[in-house]
Amino acid sequence: MKITLEHLTKRFPNRNKKIKEDVIAASDLTFEIPDGKLIGLLGPSGCGKSTTLNLISGLETPTEGRIYFGDNDVTDVPPENRGVGLVFQNYALYPHLTVEDNIAFPLGNLRGKDKLTKEQMHERALEAAKLVQIDTLMERKPNELSGGQQQRVAIARALVKMPSVLLLDEPLSNLDARLRLQTREELSRIQHETGITTIFVTHDQEEAMSISDMIVVMKEGVIHQIGKPQEVYDHPGNLFVAKFLGTPPINVFEGEIRDGKVYIGDEAVLDAPNGSANATPGNTDGASADADSYRKIYVGIRPEGFIPDENGALTVKLNKIEVMGRDTSIVAEHPAFTGTTIRAIVPSEDVEGITGETVRFSLKPKKVHLFDHETEETI
Numbered sequence: 001m002k003i004t005l006e007h008l009t010k011r012f013p014n015r016n017k018k019i020k021e022d023v024i025a026a027s028d029l030t031f032e033i034p035d036g037k038l039i040g041l042l043g044p045s046g047c048g049k050s051t052t053l054n055l056i057s058g059l060e061t062p063t064e065g066r067i068y069f070g071d072n073d074v075t076d077v078p079p080e081n082r083g084v085g086l087v088f089q090n091y092a093l094y095p096h097l098t099v100e101d102n103i104a105f106p107l108g109n110l111r112g113k114d115k116l117t118k119e120q121m122h123e124r125a126l127e128a129a130k131l132v133q134i135d136t137l138m139e140r141k142p143n144e145l146s147g148g149q150q151q152r153v154a155i156a157r158a159l160v161k162m163p164s165v166l167l168l169d170e171p172l173s174n175l176d177a178r179l180r181l182q183t184r185e186e187l188s189r190i191q192h193e194t195g196i197t198t199i200f201v202t203h204d205q206e207e208a209m210s211i212s213d214m215i216v217v218m219k220e221g222v223i224h225q226i227g228k229p230q231e232v233y234d235h236p237g238n239l240f241v242a243k244f245l246g247t248p249p250i251n252v253f254e255g256e257i258r259d260g261k262v263y264i265g266d267e268a269v270l271d272a273p274n275g276s277a278n279a280t281p282g283n284t285d286g287a288s289a290d291a292d293s294y295r296k297i298y299v300g301i302r303p304e305g306f307i308p309d310e311n312g313a314l315t316v317k318l319n320k321i322e323v324m325g326r327d328t329s330i331v332a333e334h335p336a337f338t339g340t341t342i343r344a345i346v347p348s349e350d351v352e353g354i355t356g357e358t359v360r361f362s363l364k365p366k367k368v369h370l371f372d373h374e375t376e377e378t379i
């Protein structure tokens with residue numbers, strides 16, 4: 001089922017009487033989710049992810065905008081008639097019911113021509129349980145299951161009505177790291193097997209990147225970028241997106257474009273891309289004396305963008321070298337760095353020559369991103 005959001009906005013009245021403005025949990029969201037794809041909805045806490053899911057499921061009504069499933073406008077259709085399966089951020093199983101009855105529970109609400117016999121419900125519950133591989137645990141109660149198994153019961157319960165849309169709100173949040181990895185791979189498999197259009201909410205960028213066909217990056221109710229995970233990683237549209245994706249995070253330096261070069265401190269580290277020195281219109285304050293050849297910027301360098309090179313242009317103060325097996329992490333400092341410590345990830349064999357108090361790097365141009373200092377948009 002293709003999902004289309006058109007100018008979708010959700011405002012909540014502010015309960016703090018001193019603040020007049022509403023909370024804008026979702027602001028003018030417009031995008032299309034192609035049929036049968038898995039979309040990762042990604043962003044920091046409070047950015048509006050759950051609100052967006054609740055709007056799509058019908059649990060919240062939008063202040064403005066429309067929602068379409070296929071060609072049908074479902075904006076005013078109640079949640080139970082939208083054909084969505086939901087796994088909530090704080091999913092809850094019924095403690096007194098067995099796994100089977102928990103999974104079959106939504107089927108009990110079917111009425112009229114859709115009403116199922118006990119036998120049919122049993123079959124459908126078993127099918128859903130098989131998908132998440134808990135079909136051998138059908139007689140247990142939730143408190144006799146591990147956290148991961150419980151989470152899978154919640155997913156089976158969302159699948160049992162064979163929804164055309166599956167909405168998952170941080171479905172793996174209660175799992176330890178290993179189970180999380182395993183369950184996310186299972187989710188990806190189930191999604192491929194069933195072809196159900198799925199929206200997967202997480203604040204974990206690695207999780208979103210690893211299983212999504214497309215990611216949507218949000219901040220403060222606004223969509224900042226939509227695209228294939230690798231595309232968004234390689235071509236972030238602004239500084240926020242660049243910082244949000246990637247572990248360790250991108251290294252951000254204060255920088256300048258002068259005379260056709262990108263400078264960090266006194267060092268010219270790269271050639272500036274064509275036309276990049278032209279400051280944005282109106283940005284003609286004292287500091288940028290010559291708007292044609294000077295521009296204040298941020299220089300973002302991915303950890304894998306540094307090449308140890310004794311003739312390299314960027315010199316940093318070495319703090320320590322952390323060997324991690326295949327790769328080595330070089331931890332360093334630089335006066336123009338905007339964070340606390342720089343992290344460069346390099347192949348272990350490339351660090352052998354590194355001794356002394358400073359390290360010099362040359363940079364992989366594709367791993368360097370330049371941002372306007374004021375707008376923080378990519379140059």
Ligand SMILES: Nc1ncnc2c1ncn2[C@@H]1O[C@H](COP(=O)(O)OP(=O)(O)OP(=O)(O)O)[C@@H](O)[C@H]1O
Nearest residue numbers: 012013023025044045046047048049050051052203
């Ligand atoms: N019923 C409500 N009334 C008022 N404000 C709300 C309500 N629900 C959500 N908000 C606000 O809307 C914003 C978005 O909330 P939402 O729950 O969608 O964020 P989220 O991205 O899911 O965050 P998290 O990762 O912490 O779950 C937040 O600022 C939140 O405080």
Ligand SMILES: [Mg+2]
Nearest residue numbers: 049050051089
């Ligand atoms: Mg949430």
